[in-house]
Amino acid sequence: MPLDDRYQLAFKLYPYERSADQDATGGPVRHPVVVMGGGPIGVATALDLGLQGIPVVLLDDHEGVGQGSRAICFAKRTLEIAHRYGCGQPMIDKGVLWNVGKVFHDDRQIYEFNLLPEDGHRNPAFINLQQPHFERFLVERVREAQAQGAPIDLRGKNRVDTVDVKDDHVVIDITTPDGPYQIEADWLIGCDGASSPLRKMMSLDFEGRVFEDNFLIADITMKADFPTERWFWFEPHFKSGDSALLHKQPDGVWRIDFQLGWDIDRKEELKEENIRRRLDAMLGPDVDYDLVWTSIYTFQCRRMTQFRHGRVIFAGDAAHQVSPFGARGANSGIQDVDNLGWKLGLVLNGTAPESLLDSYDVERRHGADENILNSSRSTDFITPKSKISHVFRNAVLDLAEHHAFARPLVNSGRLSVPCVYDGLPLNSPDALPDGPARTRPGAPCPDAPLGDGFLLDHLGGDFVLLGVGVGVPDQIEAEGLALRGLSVPADGDIMDRYLGAAKGAVYLIRPDQHVAGRWPSFDEPAIAAAVSRALGKD
Amino acid sequence: MALNTDPNIPDPDGFYAELLGAHEGLSDEASTALNARLVLILANHIGDRAILTEAFAAASKSEA
Numbered sequence: 117m118p119l120d121d122r123y124q125l126a127f128k129l130y131p132y133e134r135s136a137d138q139d140a141t142g143g144p145v146r147h148p149v150v151v152m153g154g155g156p157i158g159v160a161t162a163l164d165l166g167l168q169g170i171p172v173v174l175l176d177d178h179e180g181v182g183q184g185s186r187a188i189c190f191a192k193r194t195l196e197i198a199h200r201y202g203c204g205q206p207m208i209d210k211g212v213l214w215n216v217g218k219v220f221h222d223d224r225q226i227y228e229f230n231l232l233p234e235d236g237h238r239n240p241a242f243i244n245l246q247q248p249h250f251e252r253f254l255v256e257r258v259r260e261a262q263a264q265g266a267p268i269d270l271r272g273k274n275r276v277d278t279v280d281v282k283d284d285h286v287v288i289d290i291t292t293p294d295g296p297y298q299i300e301a302d303w304l305i306g307c308d309g310a311s312s313p314l315r316k317m318m319s320l321d322f323e324g325r326v327f328e329d330n331f332l333i334a335d336i337t338m339k340a341d342f343p344t345e346r347w348f349w350f351e352p353h354f355k356s357g358d359s360a361l362l363h364k365q366p367d368g369v370w371r372i373d374f375q376l377g378w379d380i381d382r383k384e385e386l387k388e389e390n391i392r393r394r395l396d397a398m399l400g401p402d403v404d405y406d407l408v409w410t411s412i413y414t415f416q417c418r419r420m421t422q423f424r425h426g427r428v429i430f431a432g433d434a435a436h437q438v439s440p441f442g443a444r445g446a447n448s449g450i451q452d453v454d455n456l457g458w459k460l461g462l463v464l465n466g467t468a469p470e471s472l473l474d475s476y477d478v479e480r481r482h483g484a485d486e487n488i489l490n491s492s493r494s495t496d497f498i499t500p501k502s503k504i505s506h507v508f509r510n511a512v513l514d515l516a517e518h519h520a521f522a523r524p525l526v527n528s529g530r531l532s533v534p535c536v537y538d539g540l541p542l543n544s545p546d547a548l549p550d551g552p553a554r555t556r557p558g559a560p561c562p563d564a565p566l567g568d569g570f571l572l573d574h575l576g577g578d579f580v581l582l583g584v585g586v587g588v589p590d591q592i593e594a595e596g597l598a599l600r601g602l603s604v605p606a607d608g609d610i611m612d613r614y615l616g617a618a619k620g621a622v623y624l625i626r627p628d629q630h631v632a633g634r635w636p637s638f639d640e641p642a643i644a645a646a647v648s649r650a651l652g653k654d
Numbered sequence: 655m656a657l658n659t660d661p662n663i664p665d666p667d668g669f670y671a672e673l674l675g676a677h678e679g680l681s682d683e684a685s686t687a688l689n690a691r692l693v694l695i696l697a698n699h700i701g702d703r704a705i706l707t708e709a710f711a712a713a714s715k716s717e718a
Contacts, residue, residue, distance in 0.1 A: 493667050496674065504677045504685040508670075519659040519712065524666040 119275055119291055121178055126248035129180035129255040130154060132273035138297040147173045148464055150288060150301035152276050152314050154178070156187075156247065157432030157449040158307035159254045159270075163201050164457030166261055166268035167577075170464055173299070175290060179272035184409050185246040185335050188363060188371055189443035192232070193534040193560065194450045195239040196629070200576045203257035204239070207250065211243030212364050217346040219528050221513040223353035227523050231531055236609035237563045238570040242531070244365045247446070279304065279317050279428075286427050303460065304428045307449075312434035318425065324418020325492065327439060328378040329499045332357070332412050334391055337368045338405035348528040350498075350513055356394035359498055359528075369408055372398070375499065382412055415439040415495070417488045423452075424477040431456060436484035441494035441529035444487040451534055452480050458577075458627035462651065467596050472652030475542050483535040490530040497527035534560040537630060541654070544624070544633030544646040551634060552616040561629045564609035571610060574602055576629045579650070581643065584610060586620035588638050594647040599624075626650060657708040 137145045149165055151158045154176030165172040190207065198204040219227040231241035258268050273293055280287040286304040290297055306314040315322060347362040354360075357374030364370055374394055376385060384390060391410055399405065419436035423429060432449030456476050462468035500506035515522035537543060537558035546557050554562055564571045574580070581588045581599050585606030592599045606615055615621055622639070624632040624646050633646035648654060663669050677685045697706055 490667070493671055496671070502677070503682055504680070504689075505674050508674065512670075515712075518715075521659050521661050521663075524661050524663075525670050527667065527670070530667070 117277075117291075119177070119273060119293060123178070123182040125178065125180045126183045127180045127252050129252060130174075130176065130270040130272035131179045132293055133271075134292075134294055135269070135271060135297075137299050138292065138294060140297075144287065144298040144300050146285065146300040146302070147171060148302045149173070149305065149460065150175065150286070150299065150303070151305045151307055153306065153308035153432075153434070154270065154272070155181075155307060155309060155432070156251050156254060156446055157434075157453060158305075159251060159258060160197075160201070160450055160453040161305055161307055161431065161457065162268050162270065163203075163254060163258050163261065163266075164453055165461065166258065166266035167201065168457070168461040169267065170461055171267035171269075173269045173271060173301075175271050175274040175276055175288075177273065177275035181248045181251040183248070184411065185248070185365060185369070185371065187247040187250070187443075187446040188244045188365055189447075189531070190243050190245055190250060191443060191447040191532040192237065192239045192241050193532070194447050195243065196563065196572055197450055197454045198253075199238065199572070200629075201254075201257060202260070203253045206253045206256070207245055208239070208243060210249055210253075210366050211245040212344055212366055213240040213243050214344050214346060214364070215241045216343075217348065217528075217531075219516075219526055220347065220349040220352065221510075221517070222349075222351055224517060226513060226517040227526050234609075236565050238572065239563070242443070244363055244371070246365055246369070249366070250446075276308075276314065276317075279314065281318065281426060281428055284427065302427065302464075305456070305460075306428060306430040306434045307432050308434050310433040310437045312430070314428070315420070315430065315434060318428065320420055320425065322418055322420055322437075324416055324437070324488070326416050327414065327495050327499065328501075329495075330376040330378065330380050330382070330385075330412050330414055331440075332374045332376055332385060332391065332394070332410070334372045334374075334395060334410050335365070335408040336370055336372065336395065336405040337408055338370060338399070338403055339368070340370065340399075340403065342370070350509075350528070352398070354397045356398045360398060361528075376412070380412075386410060386412060413440075417492050417495075419481070419484045419488065422477055423480055424473055429456065429460075429473065429476065431480075435480070436488070438487050438491040439495045440491075441498060442487070442491050442531050443529070444491050444532045447532040448483055448487050451483060452476075454628045455480055455483075459652075468651040469653060475540070475652050479537050479540055479542070482537060482540060486535045487532075494527050494529045498529075536560070542626075542632060542650045542652065544642075544649055547633070547635040547639075547642065548618050548621050550617040551621055552613060555614050555623070555631055555634070557631050557633050559631050561623075561625060561631060562613045564613050566604060566610065571604070572629060575625050576627060578627050579632075579647065580625045582614075582623040582625055583638065584614045584621045584623070586622055586637055588622055592640070592643075594644045595651055595653070597647060597651075599643075599647065624650065655702065655705065657705050657712060659712065 359375040361373040431452040543557035583603040588601040632650040
């Protein structure tokens with residue numbers, strides 16, 4: 117099969133360069149980690165590992181990021197993770213920040229919500245940013261990290277053709293413009309997207325639900341006075357679709373989605389005059405606009421039965437796929453990376469047993485199930501699949517305008533929040549029952565102001581012992597780990613978010629900023645046991 | 655006591671999914687009958703005649 121591009125590039129980010137591996141004479145070169153796929157999840161994986169000093173090779177069959185805005189809503193948790201990687205700020209600077217959403221039925225506003233109703237966070241609930249820019253900022257950070265010595269190797273126009281999965285490594289056959297070569301990986305990470313060739317090469321399942329509906333995306337540039345909010349219409353009065361969604365992106369671009377129904381003539385609907393007919397009805401006759409990118413999509417909610425298969429681990433859309441309502445695709449993929457990076461790092465440097473990687477599988481399947489449940493329910497509400505569900509849906513919309521009780525039932529998308537790993541094996545039992553529920557074991561740490569900056573800037577990357585109103589040592593040894601101690605005063609937002617009714621608290625926080633355990637005081641044996649558990653040794 | 659129209663159901667999305675699940679696979683006629691039985695069962699649970707009268711009025715007024 118020739119190595120032709122399957123799509124046009126928005127940015128050429130990793131042009132093909134001949135690698136020394138292609139001229140190796142003593143058999144294929146072995147690498148600790150190879151990542152397959154240079155999209156946002158693959159590049160973030162390479163960045164996470166490279167910043168830990170772990171050599172990583174990334175293979176992609178193109179030389180950069182494809183055109184089309186595609187994912188546009190990046191959630192607070194994604195920005196927090198990007199901030200830890202050192203590329204959050206350019207995303208915030210370029211992105212359109214938003215917290216408020218409005219829901220309309222016909223010509224009436226029935227509901228308004230604020231996704232971040234409290235202060236004291238570095239990041240907004242969401243930014244809108246075209247996916248190519250998100251990927252570009254990640255790759256620019258990789259280039260910066262490489263210049264500082266991070267052992268990351270991005271190889272464009274390196275197509276993986278076959279894999280041979282052994283017990284303790286994977287043999288990978290690659291095609292390049294200079295012909296084929298072979299490398300080996302101790303670990304292979306599959307980040308090659310929803311139609312994952314790697315999954316197919318390994319004949320692995322990907323089961324779930326297909327939704328019978330089509331959505332038209334039109335990205336347009338226009339001068340318009342719409343506020344920076346997410347607007348969603350059920351059965352809009354302008355009749356451009358069964359539902360419509362409006363979002364602002366950077367550079368004067370607006371994302372508009374129309375729900376078209378199931379039985380459509382795809383080719384006909386994608387004709388410019390037909391797209392413009394729908395847009396004109398929505399925007400009125402006097403608005404000038406240009407079409408930037410259009411597409412019709414259908415969607416599925418499905419996942420692999422298991423994300424870890426021996427020395428091969430899947431992440432992002434390759435492992436799980438959701439409908440777009442709720443922005444739970446790319447955002448959950450970045451949470452996969454956040455979860456996998458530190459675990460793989462500790463296994464590779466011998467601090468944790470290989471079984472720690474099974475907790476990636478368990479925790480991120482839990483996350484995927486939560487995302488699939490939420491996005492399926494949103495889809496069922498937006499596209500009712502029977503007459504009676506349509507009757508109930510419209511009853512909720514009618515009632516919501518005047519009665520507060522119906523508003524939580526309106527579902528135009530439950531927007532991405534990080535999942536809590538409730539009841540999963542790495543958590544230690546909650547020893548601070550008076551503490552806030554939002555910081556229970558398994559929960560992601562909420563941000564809060566600290567000094568001139570924010571709490572999350574002081575967490576992440578390694579295990580941290582956080583003392584809130586309780587002094588903890590600057591460093592303690594536990595299970596071969598040097599635990600960093602951080603003592604903060606019990607006041608302000610930190611007190612609300614980490615103490616609740618408790619007088620003081622000590623938190624063990626994982627490198628991905630999830631709580632592993634918490635106690636009312638510094639209890640060294642309990643902490644050592646919790647570290648052991650969080651390393652997958654129990 | 656007055657009719658409570660503030661949010662009062664924990665896990666609203668789960669409740670809604672269960673409600674629609676009860677109708678899954680039913681004919682329109684069977685769904686209408688299910689709804690009627692449901693209204694009667696819930697009305698009996700509420701019991702308070704004044705509240706039921708208020709509920710009838712709220713439901714009638716909200717028709718778009």
